[in-house]
Amino acid sequence: MIPGLPQKLTQHGLPQRVTVYEVGARDGLQNEKAVVPTSAKAEFIERLAGAGLWMIEATGFVHPKWVPQLADADELMPMLASRTFNEHTRFPVLVPNRRGLVRAAATGAKDIAVFASATETFALKNLNSTIDDSMKEIEATLQQALARRMRARGYVSMCFGDPWEGPVSMRKVTDVVVRLIDAGCTQVSLGDTIGTATPGHVRTLIDALERRGVSRDRLAVHFHDTYGQALANTYAALQAGIATVDASAGGLGGCPYAESATGNLATEDLVWMLDGLGITTGVDLQKLVDVSSWMAGILGRPAPSRTVQALMKGSKNG
Structure with a gap:
C-alpha cells in the first residue's frame, strides 16, 4: 500500500487521459555503462506492461559499435x-536508417521510431551527417516502413537548446517536425535533450507548431x-493540449552524445503528478515502483526517481 497518495483534484483545461510513452528499456538502458542481460531486459519490459504501460519502446536497431547496450x-x-x-x-523500436529498418522488420516489429536533430552540430555528432542529409535518409x-504497413513515430532532439550552439530557433525545430509529419510520422516527440526548456518556451513552441499546421494530437x-x-514543462505541455508524454521508469537514461544531459523524466514522478490531477493513465503506481526497484x-544502484525513493523509504519506515 502506498502511503500518502496524492488527493485527486481535477484541473480544468487538461487532458482527461494521457498516454505514458515508456522509454526506459531503450533510452534508459542505452546510457548504462554495464550491459544488462537480454533476459533481464525482456523481464523488465514484461513487468512494465504488467504495471499498465502499453506503449513501451523496447530497443533500438542501431550499430553496436555506437550503442553496445542495444547490440x-x-x-x-x-x-x-x-x-x-x-x-x-x-513495442516500438528505434531505427536510425534503412539498414536498421530491415533488421527490425526481420524480428516482426510493427512500430518504429526515427530520430532527427534540430541543430546541425548535434546532427553531425549523433547522425554523422547534416540535417538535410539525415532527413533524406529518414524519409x-x-x-519503406510505410510500404511494410509499419507505424512510425519521430523524435526531434535539441528542440529547446544545444550544448554547442546554444538557443535553438523555433523555425529550425518546426521545419524538422513538419518534414517528419509530411514523410509519414503519425506523431513527433519534442525532445529537450539537455533539459534547458522552461514552461513558457514549451508553450510557445507548441503554439508555433500549430501555426505551421501541426495539430497538438500529433505531438x-x-x-x-x-x-x-x-x-513543470510537462504541466505546461498538458495545458497546451498535449496528451502523450515520454518518460523512463525509475528516471533512467540520458544521452550518450550529450554529456550535459541527465536522466529522463521518471515515469513514477509523472504518474504521481497525473494521478493527483485526476488524469487517467492506466498505470498502477505501486506496481511501477516495484518494477523500478527491481x-x-x-x-x-538506487533508482534516480524521487517518487521511487520516497515511497520505498516510506514503506520501510511503515
Missing part, C-alpha cells in the same frame, strides 16, 4: 514475441530533468 536487439524482440501481453500493448526509411513531449524543470537491483 542484442535482434535477440530481444523474439523473446518478447514468445511472451503473453495485452493485445493493445505495443527513405519511412517510405508528444520528451523532457530531461537536468535543471529540475521536467514536471531494475535498480539489477543495475546495482
